[in-house]
Amino acid sequence: MKIVKLACLLIVTIFFVQCDTANAQKPTVYCVGDSTVKNGQGKGDGGLWGWGDYIGQFIDTTKVRVENHALGGTSSRTFLSKGLWQPVLDSLKAGDYVLIQFGHNDNGALNDDSRARGTIKGIGEENEEIDNILTGKHEVVHSYGWYIRKVVTEAKSKGAIPIIMAPIPRNDWENGKVPRNLNSYGGWAKQIAEEEGVTFINLNDKMASEMETRGEEQVTGHLFYKRDHTHTSAKGAVLAASLIAEGLAExxxxxxxxxxxxxxxxxxxxxxxxxIGDSTVANNGQDGKTGWGVYFSQHVDTTRMTVYNKARGGRSSRTFRYEGLWDAVKEQLEPGDFVLMQFGHNDGGNIDKAKYRGSIKGMGDEIQEVKRDSSGVETVYSYGWYMKQYIKETKEAGATPIVLSMIPRNDWSNGKVDRASTGYGGWAREAAEQAGGYFLDLNDAVAQKYEELGKEQVNKFFPDDHTHTNKAGAELNARIVAKLLKGLRDSELRDYIINTFE
Known part of the structure; x- marks a missing residue:
């Protein structure tokens, strides 16, 4: 038995050694550059991606490894001075490749107290000695070309193969044309490539030409976002990567x-x-009363996220479940999704009479058997029980639950809006705490805004009753929801919220 175990261990060891050896023998493609090569952590932060995140999809990664070492905010100078190039250089072996693209940040100040990342323009040997205000160190600053040449020559010294790219164009337009950088960083990158005898890909011209073919309207909002003219969307990053592949093929x-x-x-x-929720969230038709969920998508990056407003007027935490509305949502949930849930306005209704939508008050485990008119017997639970079930089942689907206290009614006492903190708002908070979901005190946040605006102005939001808002009120509440979500610093959802609520 021991011999068999030793034999198995030996086979496994040989297998892993062979795998490690195979990986070590594979050439590696290293990407170095700024945020247009890798934005943030390379996970699409803010919907922004670099071409280094997608170049691997154009390469046979069974034969070549791809590593993206780019870092946003760096210039050709600071990529070296921050020590980012050295680990790549130490790892290089003969036959590896280095894709190099800098320039977007090289035009900054040579010396300041915020970034200090600029380089001297051109490819010359001139330099400037500074006492770096930002780092507190003495530094000799060189030209853009000097730094690119240093990366190239050091890579070549290890037997690696450098490939230089002109920086991708910005989403700027002049009379239907995208300006090139042939007379600046793109041209200087080309000069270094020619002098060093390495491959140059004019990514700037290739991508600008493709952008012009598509037109500004098709580029903005698709390849780039309106709010950012430098960093590409996923589709823009894929386009850049495809053009690099095209340049390599040529x-x-x-x-x-x-x-x-x-x-x-x-x-x-x-x-x-x-x-999910009631009429204060839902689309309630054409009667002038509408919920905040109708306008919520205006604050979401809908290029990366789809908003489904499944709220239904007249529903409580109990009836949304009883009528199968929650089951329909649950069937669509996928890992990584989010569920915003706001109930309470209708939970105070009758438990055992017409509408049958009331839930037992509080957080307890007590139940009440209710005989409905024609639907048999229903077991009714507490408001807290229903909310905890929504949270639990959302998490089981791999999605993130976010509980909101209900928006306040237009009820005032002594100049203050009546809160729900000791009722459904408080129980909503408890449910989130007990079941492990996020909680946003929408009730208090909206109430504070109402008090800031004053009762006379707030009355205009409620044309028919003290519960349902008109379009202006719903839009205000949607902005407040978005602002609360943007404040969830430990949730990924905040990254999908567009700052349009100020």
Missing amino acids: SDNTLKNYLLENPEIRLPRKRNIFL
Whole structure:
């Protein structure tokens, strides 16, 4: 038995050694650059991606490894001075590749107390000695070309193969044309490539030409966002990567031998956010009364997330479940989705009479058997029980539950809006705390805003009753929901909220 175990252990050990050896023998493609090569952690922070996150989809990664070492905010100078190039250089072996793209940040100040990342323009040997205000260190600042040349020559010294890219264009337009950088960083990058005898890809011109073919309206909001003219969306990053692959295919660089003939492009899945609740969230038709959920999508990056407003007027935490509305939502939930849930306005109704929508008050485990008119017997639970079930089942689906206290009614006492903190608002908070969901005190946040505006102005939001808002009131509440979500610093959802609520 011991011999068999030893034999199995030996086989497993040999297998892993062979795998490690195979990986070590694979050429590695290293990407170095700024945020247009890798934005943030390379996870699409803010919907922004770099081409280094997608170049691997154009390369046969069974034969070549891809590592993206770019860092947002760096210039050709600070990528070196921050020590980011050294680990790459130490890892390089003969036959590896280095894709190099800098320039977007090289035009900054040479010396200041915020970034101090600029380089001297051009490719010359001139330099400037500074006492760096930001780092407190003495530093010799060189030209853009000097730093690019240093990366190239050091990579070549290890037997690696450098490939220089002109920086991607910004989403700027002049008379239907995208300005090129041939007379600045793109041109200087090309000069260094020619002098060092390495492959140059004019990514700037290639991408600008493609942008012009599509037109500004098709580029803005698709390849770039309106709020950012420098960083690409996932589709923009894929386009840049595809043009690099095109440039490699046109070159005599050996990396072209690893390009896939028919790459399968995988864009990040759009995540979903579901809204469940009552009429203060729902689309209530054409009667002038509407819920905040109707306008919530205006504050969401809908290029990366789809908003589904599943709230229904007249429903309570009990009836939303009893009528199968929650089951319909639950069937659509996928890992990574979000559920915003706001109930309470109708939970105070009759438990055992017409409408049958009241839930037992509080957080307890007590139940009440109710004989409905024609639907048999229903077991009714407490408001807290229903809310905890929504939270629990959302989490079981791999989604994130976010509980909101209900928006306040237009009821005032002594100049203050009546809160729900000791009733459904408080129980909503308790449910989130007990079941492990996020809680947003929408009730108090909206009440504070109402008090700031004054009763006379708030009365205009409630045309028919003290519960249901008109369009202006719903839009205000949607902005407040978005602002609260943006404040959830430990939730990914805040990254999908567009700052349009100020």
